[in-house]
Structures are given as C-alpha cells and as structure tokens.
Amino acid sequence: MYALQHYNKRIMGVANLDPRSFYSFAKMHQVIIDLREEVDFPINAIPGSLQLNIKPHEVESTFGDVDKSMPLYLYCSNGIKSKIIAGILAENGFDKIYRLRGGFNAWKRSLKVK
Numbered sequence: 001m002y003a004l005q006h007y008n009k010r011i012m013g014v015a016n017l018d019p020r021s022f023y024s025f026a027k028m029h030q031v032i033i034d035l036r037e038e039v040d041f042p043i044n045a046i047p048g049s050l051q052l053n054i055k056p057h058e059v060e061s062t063f064g065d066v067d068k069s070m071p072l073y074l075y076c077s078n079g080i081k082s083k084i085i086a087g088i089l090a091e092n093g094f095d096k097i098y099r100l101r102g103g104f105n106a107w108k109r110s111l112k113v114k
Contacts, residue, residue, distance in 0.1 A: 075100035
C-alpha cells in the first residue's frame with residue numbers, strides 16, 4: 001500500500017525524462033542508479049550506472065547519509081519502481097531526482113529507433 005501511494009501521485013522535485021535527455025544529463029553528473037534486480041544488471045545496463053536493488057522501506061536507511069542536494073538519476077525495468085523510490089526520496093528532502101520515463105525498456109526501444 002505504501003508503494004502505491006507514491007506511484008499514484010505527481011511528485012514535486014522529480015523530473016521524468018525521455019531516454020536521450022536522461023542519459024545526456026546523467027553522464028554529466030555521473031550518478032546513475034539502476035534499481036533493477038541484481039541478475040539483470042550484468043546483462044544489460046546503462047553505461048556508467050551503479051546497481052542498487054532496494055525496497056521502498058529501505059530507502060531512508062540507504063540514502064540517509066547522502067547529500068540531499070546531489071542529483072540522482074534513477075531507472076528500473078519499466079519506470080514503476082523508480083517512481084516509487086523517487087517519491088520516497090522527495091519526501092525525505094531530495095529535490096534533484098530524475099527518472100527514466102518507461103525505465104530500461106524505454107531505453108532499449110530508443111536504441112532500436114536510431
């Protein structure tokens with residue numbers, strides 16, 4: 001239930017970016033977080049991303065010591081988990097959160113279009 005509350009609302013401080021914009025901005029800041037399962041990460045990942053498979057209830061303890069002004073770029077498989085995690089981060093004072101709209105699936109589709 002907690003997760004659904006974050007998914008069903010628009011979140012202040014969170015930008016939803018298309019794959020091209022996401023990667024352009026993220027590579028400048030170098031903090032790209034892959035929220036998918038560990039098994040998915042070594043096979044396919046956005047270049048330069050760090051794998052951090054956390055559950056919604058683990059966000060506060062995982063990011064407790066992170067500078068809240070640091071830009072965070074999040075993606076998951078389809079965009080759902082990143083939206084939930086982004087909402088929790090925003091509630092905890094992070095205000096520069098960027099998500100890959102559509103997740104890694106959108107990323108893969110964008111590579112096929114080129």
